[in-house]
Amino acid sequence: ETGVTQTPRHLVMGMTNKKSLKCEQHLGHNAMYWYKQSAKKPLELMFVYSLEERVENNSVPSRFSPECPNSSHLFLHLHTLQPEDSALYLCASSQLGTREPNEQFFGPGTRLTVL
Amino acid sequence: GQSLEQPSEVTAVEGAIVQINCTYQTSGFYGLSWYQQHDGGAPTFLSYNGLDGLEETGRFSSFLSRSDSYGYLLLQELQMKDSASYFCAVTRGSARQLTFGSGTQLTVLP
Numbered sequence: 772e773t774g775v776t777q778t779p780r781h782l783v784m785g786m787t788n789k790k791s792l793k794c795e796q797h798l799g800h801n802a803m804y805w806y807k808q809s810a811k812k813p814l815e816l817m818f819v820y821s822l823e824e825r826v827e828n829n830s831v832p833s834r835f836s837p838e839c840p841n842s843s844h845l846f847l848h849l850h851t852l853q854p855e856d857s858a859l860y861l862c863a864s865s866q867l868g869t870r871e872p873n874e875q876f877f878g879p880g881t882r883l884t885v886l
Numbered sequence: 887g888q889s890l891e892q893p894s895e896v897t898a899v900e901g902a903i904v905q906i907n908c909t910y911q912t913s914g915f916y917g918l919s920w921y922q923q924h925d926g927g928a929p930t931f932l933s934y935n936g937l938d939g940l941e942e943t944g945r946f947s948s949f950l951s952r953s954d955s956y957g958y959l960l961l962q963e964l965q966m967k968d969s970a971s972y973f974c975a976v977t978r979g980s981a982r983q984l985t986f987g988s989g990t991q992l993t994v995l996p
Binding site: 773775802804811812813814815816819820821826827861865867871872873874875876877878879880 | 890916917919927928929930931934936973975977979980981982983984985986987988989
C-alpha cells in the first residue's frame with residue numbers, strides 16, 4: 772500500500788455515460804496528479820494540482836474534467852468518452868517544497884474500458 | 887517539448903548485472919527519476935539524480951550526466967522479482983511534473 776487509493780479499480784462505460792474516478796491520498800501531500808497509461812505508450816501526465824490549484828493541463832480533451840476539492844482528494848469526471856480513452860488511469864501525490872527528489876506515490880489505478 | 891529514449895526490452899539471468907540507459911531532451915530539467923512497475927501494479931519510485939554522478943541504493947544504482955542528457959539505472963545481483971518494467975522520467979516544472987519514457991521490460995531468467 773502506498774497511501775494513495777483509487778476507486779473504482781475497474782470501470783466499463785458506454786460512450787454516452789458520465790462517470791467519475793476518485794483518488795484519495797493519506798500521506799499529507801500537497802500535490803496530486805492524474806496520468807493515463809495506455810498499452811505500448813508511456814505514462815502521460817494529464818493534470819497537476821499543487822496546493823489545490825491546477826498547475827498544468829496537457830492539452831487533454833474537454834471530455835476529461837478534473838476536480839480537486841481539497842489537498843487529499845482528486846477526481847476525474849468523464850463524459851462522452853471514446854473507445855481510444857480506454858486505459859489505466861493512475862493518480863499520484865507528492866510533497867512539494869521539500870528537498871528533492873519529491874518522489875511521487877502512485878495509486879493502483881482505475882482500469883477503464885469504453886465501449 | 888520533452889522526449890525520452892530507453893530500450894524496450896532487456897533480458898538477463900539471475901545474479902547478473904544489467905544497465906538500462908535513458909537519453910532525454912527537455913526544458914526546465916530538475917533531475918532524472920527511475921520508477922519500477924510490476925504487471926498490474928502501480929509505479930514505485932526507485933532512484934533520483936539531481937546532480938551528475940552515481941547514486942547507490944542497495945542493489946540499484948543510477949547515474950546522470952546532464953551535459954550528455956543521459957542517465958542509466960544499474961541493477962546488480964538480479965533476482966526473479968526484479969522482472970518488471972522500468973521507466974526513466976524527467977522532473978520539471980514548479981510542481982515537479984514527471985515526463986516518462988516508454989519503459990523497459992526487464993525479464994530475469996533462472
